[in-house]
Amino acid sequence: MVEAVENQSPHHVVIVGGGFGGLYAAKALSGAPVHVTLVDKRNFHLFQPLLYQVATGTLSPADISSPLRAVLSDSKNTKVLMGEVKDIDPQQRKVILSGEELIYDTLIVATGVSHFYFGNEHWATVAPGLKTVEDALEMRRRIFMAFEAAEKETNPEKRRAWLTFAIIGGGPTGVELAGAIAELAYSTLKRDFRNIDTAEAKILLLEGMDRILPPYAPELSAKAEASLQRLGVTVQTKTLVTNIADNIVTTKQGDKIEQIPARTTLWAAGIKASPMGKVLAERTGAAIDRVGRVIVESDLSISGHPNIFVVGDLASFSHQNEKPLPGVAPVAMQEGEYVANLIKQRIAGYSMAPFQYVDRGSMAVIGRNAAVVDLGYVKFSGLFAWLTWVFVHIYFLIEFDNKLIVMLQWGWNYWTRKRGARLITGDEVIGKVGIDANGDYYVPLKSKETVEV
Amino acid sequence: MVEAVENQSPHHVVIVGGGFGGLYAAKALSGAPVHVTLVDKRNFHLFQPLLYQVATGTLSPADISSPLRAVLSDSKNTKVLMGEVKDIDPQQRKVILSGEELIYDTLIVATGVSHFYFGNEHWATVAPGLKTVEDALEMRRRIFMAFEAAEKETNPEKRRAWLTFAIIGGGPTGVELAGAIAELAYSTLKRDFRNIDTAEAKILLLEGMDRILPPYAPELSAKAEASLQRLGVTVQTKTLVTNIADNIVTTKQGDKIEQIPARTTLWAAGIKASPMGKVLAERTGAAIDRVGRVIVESDLSISGHPNIFVVGDLASFSHQNEKPLPGVAPVAMQEGEYVANLIKQRIAGYSMAPFQYVDRGSMAVIGRNAAVVDLGYVKFSGLFAWLTWVFVHIYFLIEFDNKLIVMLQWGWNYWTRKRGARLITGDEVIGKVGIDANGDYYVPLKSKETVEV
Numbered sequence: 001m002v003e004a005v006e007n008q009s010p011h012h013v014v015i016v017g018g019g020f021g022g023l024y025a026a027k028a029l030s031g032a033p034v035h036v037t038l039v040d041k042r043n044f045h046l047f048q049p050l051l052y053q054v055a056t057g058t059l060s061p062a063d064i065s066s067p068l069r070a071v072l073s074d075s076k077n078t079k080v081l082m083g084e085v086k087d088i089d090p091q092q093r094k095v096i097l098s099g100e101e102l103i104y105d106t107l108i109v110a111t112g113v114s115h116f117y118f119g120n121e122h123w124a125t126v127a128p129g130l131k132t133v134e135d136a137l138e139m140r141r142r143i144f145m146a147f148e149a150a151e152k153e154t155n156p157e158k159r160r161a162w163l164t165f166a167i168i169g170g171g172p173t174g175v176e177l178a179g180a181i182a183e184l185a186y187s188t189l190k191r192d193f194r195n196i197d198t199a200e201a202k203i204l205l206l207e208g209m210d211r212i213l214p215p216y217a218p219e220l221s222a223k224a225e226a227s228l229q230r231l232g233v234t235v236q237t238k239t240l241v242t243n244i245a246d247n248i249v250t251t252k253q254g255d256k257i258e259q260i261p262a263r264t265t266l267w268a269a270g271i272k273a274s275p276m277g278k279v280l281a282e283r284t285g286a287a288i289d290r291v292g293r294v295i296v297e298s299d300l301s302i303s304g305h306p307n308i309f310v311v312g313d314l315a316s317f318s319h320q321n322e323k324p325l326p327g328v329a330p331v332a333m334q335e336g337e338y339v340a341n342l343i344k345q346r347i348a349g350y351s352m353a354p355f356q357y358v359d360r361g362s363m364a365v366i367g368r369n370a371a372v373v374d375l376g377y378v379k380f381s382g383l384f385a386w387l388t389w390v391f392v393h394i395y396f397l398i399e400f401d402n403k404l405i406v407m408l409q410w411g412w413n414y415w416t417r418k419r420g421a422r423l424i425t426g427d428e429v430i431g432k433v434g435i436d437a438n439g440d441y442y443v444p445l446k447s448k449e450t451v452e453v
Numbered sequence: 454m455v456e457a458v459e460n461q462s463p464h465h466v467v468i469v470g471g472g473f474g475g476l477y478a479a480k481a482l483s484g485a486p487v488h489v490t491l492v493d494k495r496n497f498h499l500f501q502p503l504l505y506q507v508a509t510g511t512l513s514p515a516d517i518s519s520p521l522r523a524v525l526s527d528s529k530n531t532k533v534l535m536g537e538v539k540d541i542d543p544q545q546r547k548v549i550l551s552g553e554e555l556i557y558d559t560l561i562v563a564t565g566v567s568h569f570y571f572g573n574e575h576w577a578t579v580a581p582g583l584k585t586v587e588d589a590l591e592m593r594r595r596i597f598m599a600f601e602a603a604e605k606e607t608n609p610e611k612r613r614a615w616l617t618f619a620i621i622g623g624g625p626t627g628v629e630l631a632g633a634i635a636e637l638a639y640s641t642l643k644r645d646f647r648n649i650d651t652a653e654a655k656i657l658l659l660e661g662m663d664r665i666l667p668p669y670a671p672e673l674s675a676k677a678e679a680s681l682q683r684l685g686v687t688v689q690t691k692t693l694v695t696n697i698a699d700n701i702v703t704t705k706q707g708d709k710i711e712q713i714p715a716r717t718t719l720w721a722a723g724i725k726a727s728p729m730g731k732v733l734a735e736r737t738g739a740a741i742d743r744v745g746r747v748i749v750e751s752d753l754s755i756s757g758h759p760n761i762f763v764v765g766d767l768a769s770f771s772h773q774n775e776k777p778l779p780g781v782a783p784v785a786m787q788e789g790e791y792v793a794n795l796i797k798q799r800i801a802g803y804s805m806a807p808f809q810y811v812d813r814g815s816m817a818v819i820g821r822n823a824a825v826v827d828l829g830y831v832k833f834s835g836l837f838a839w840l841t842w843v844f845v846h847i848y849f850l851i852e853f854d855n856k857l858i859v860m861l862q863w864g865w866n867y868w869t870r871k872r873g874a875r876l877i878t879g880d881e882v883i884g885k886v887g888i889d890a891n892g893d894y895y896v897p898l899k900s901k902e903t904v905e906v
Binding site: 042043044060061063065067069070073074079080081082083099100106133134144148151189191192193194195311402421422424425440441444 | 495496497514515516518520522523526527532533534535536552554586587590597601603642644645646647648716874875876877878892894906
């Protein structure tokens with residue numbers, strides 16, 4: 001089964017990871033005098049900025065995903081390989097997968113990051129994060145299951161816990177999740193239940209810093225907080241989560257310790273590098289930062305390894321500003337395209353100026369008609385910001401064949417305030433509200449091991 | 454936690470199952486002087502006739518599902534309860550769920566049927582059937598994973614096995630699956646792979662009877678077979694499957710025994726009653742047929758239990774023709790509405806004539822532009838039949854808020870021949886092509902227990 005790639009000439013570029021960084025590198029190399037192999041564990045590219053809409057029942061996974069083979073079907077010099085990279089060997093220019101090996105001339109690593117629980121990894125089962133399609137479906141399952149359990153629960157106190165949603169982390173993902181859940185509880189689901197008033201739901205957004213959306217300008221953080229409060233979200237800043245256990249979130253605000261009974265806790269706080277970061281560090285001696293991201297040269301290569309590049313969230317690039325570039329899609333796209341061009345230039349015998357990120361601004365959506373946009377030279381919020389947000393996301397989805405559907409789905413949901421994708425799915429066990437020994441309702445955790453029915 | 458329904462008057466109708474039978478009964482009882490409780494394991498109604506489009510990557514689960522609470526949110530006399538019925542007690546008019554009980558005045562059971570492997574239940578893991586959303590995603594995973602494995606496989610013989618799809622059962626589901634997979638292999642995926650030619654895929658439709666679509670008129674079976682063959686499907690009738698093991702399907706055609714290496718085997722053959730059939734038989738003494746369906750009176754009630762009704766696939770109604778009505782959506786809808794009206798009449802002090810199914814015809818879709826339609830008085834096939842099929846399905850989806858999206862998705866897929874929902878999803882383990890001890894590729898089975906990676 002083990003086979004090296006049959007043909008070493010032309011120049012072979014191996015790209016690991018089909019996210020924004022890897023995919024944009026591959027697209028930019030389409031038609032170049034190189035042979036490209038894009039390796040990904042999954043068979044699709046995920047438009048992650050919209051993943052929170054899957055988690056909250058507005059869109060389906062397929063609406064924000066595109067099969068990598070379909071996106072690259074016209075790039076005849078590009079092969080897509082579904083597989084997982086286990087190791088690399090820079091001396092022999094080898095990428096080692098389970099069952100096969102690839103010999104590269106140039107390697108681009110774009111495997112991104114995953115959640116980080118700051119040393120409390122056991123929180124992962126009780127407070128799921130949002131990185132993959134499966135993560136989103138798990139969040140969706142817990143959110144909607146919580147309303148179902150509340151509808152069954154007769155004890156007011158327990159019912160309150162089912163209707164309390166704690167979102168940990170006030171970055172864009174946390175803000176977007178909180179806004180979407182508020183809209184669910186206060187408008188979408190309002191008329192669907194008979195025993196409970198979903199408007200009694202409590203949505204908490206917990207942020208450790210002194211304001212939400214810390215990377216943004218302070219006035220936008222303030223605007224975002226105001227819009228969230230208008231939507232009914234309780235925003236608590238300077239609040240650290242010290243424990244999550246037995247459906248109770250323990251927080252520390254200054255010296256104020258609080259214990260919040262919440263049956264649904266969602267994680268939008270920390271990130272850590274994907275395993276390839278460690279592999280690169282060990283095999284190339286690359287320096288990594290505190291969350292394991294690979295510190296790259298001004299051309300995104302690894303020091304001492306001019307033919308190995310790291311792009312996207314996994315790369316820590318701090319040649320432009322003192323603090324590294326943020327882990328957002330635009331950075332990954334530009335980095336991927338830069339490295340693709342650099343490879344083309346090299347082959348043509350030219351060199352390239354260092355990578356420069358062009359910041360077209362950042363934005364976060366809070367809810368229907370509400371968003372904040374920071375274009376650097378101008379900052380605004382409200383409906384116009386929301387329209388900008390919609391436009392930009394549609395524009396980038398245009399890469400993919402499903403943008404039309406997504407646009408219409410949005411329009412449809414916008415006018416009807418309906419959310420068609422409110423399915424609770426999963427296997428027989430996790431697809432139901434369980435009853436424990438005390439006759440209390442519970443929502444089974446994802447892993448079967450932890451379920452006793 | 455155990456609570457009987459708080460209020461016994463007005464008349465309480467408990468409906469078990471939110472499929473076509475149960476949902477149409479609930480809708481027909483909306484506004485009637487009764488209190489309705491609809492119990493379902495899932496929180497959504499599934500438009501099952503289109504499930505094969507999820508299994509083959511055209512539609513997403515949410516496109517063909519509607520949250521039961523949303524569909525019934527305007528039926529103020531109706532409560533939706535997410536739960537599973539364990540037992541019933543006709544003497545005390547009780548429906549027993551895990552954790553609660555309901556007291557009914559009238560009970561409607563509409564829990565449908567599931568797959569039946571004719572005593573070879575162990576085939577379930579190797580030849581999944583198509584009843585639930587999870588079933589469809591599992592089929593989708595296996596179908597697209599098979600192409601991925603073929604792309605990796607270098608041994609021509611093994612590669613052929615990966616590109617062989619055996620569909621067992623020549624009813625509408627089998628025909629629709631075979632047609633859709635043929636379109637995938639011969640058109641949609643054609644340009645997406647580099648090592649394999651997907652057009653080399655072999656799609657087998659295996660039927661035990663002497664023709665496919667046995668319930669239809671012979672000339673339509675012939676037309677359907679011809680269209681399937683034009684699409685590239687190999688149709689084998691009078692063919693019994695005697696074994697499925699080690700990726701080999703053993704068939705018997707007359708005395709001809711054949712062993713077909715196929716890595717993907719899909720089950721569209723037998724059905725058996727859902728567990729409620731057995732419960733009803735034990736508790737009410739109802740007679741059941743050979744697949745466990747409950748034999749009902751001419752008013753769809755159970756003999757000796759005028760306040761217990763069975764509708765939809767679970768009911769065996771043979772008062773109209775010698776053979777029982779087929780297990781199709783239109784029968785379930787009409788039965789559900791009939792019982793709802795009967796209840797209203799009874800409360801008003803009137804009686805109803807026996808149930809009469811109005812057969813508006815049956816149809817099956819074979820592929821893009823190809824379908825067969827049998828309206829009884831007229832039979833036709835081809836593009837016009839396909840348009841009729843599309844129209845009828847859209848018409849019935851109109852019950853649901855997502856019909857617009859589905860229509861557009863179809864139009865989109867129709868013109869682009871693209872399939873956006875080609876995602877291979879599942880957990881870390883099953884989401885990948887595995888490598889076994891001999892270094893051979895394999896697609897992990899659904900249940901983790903059976904996976905050694």
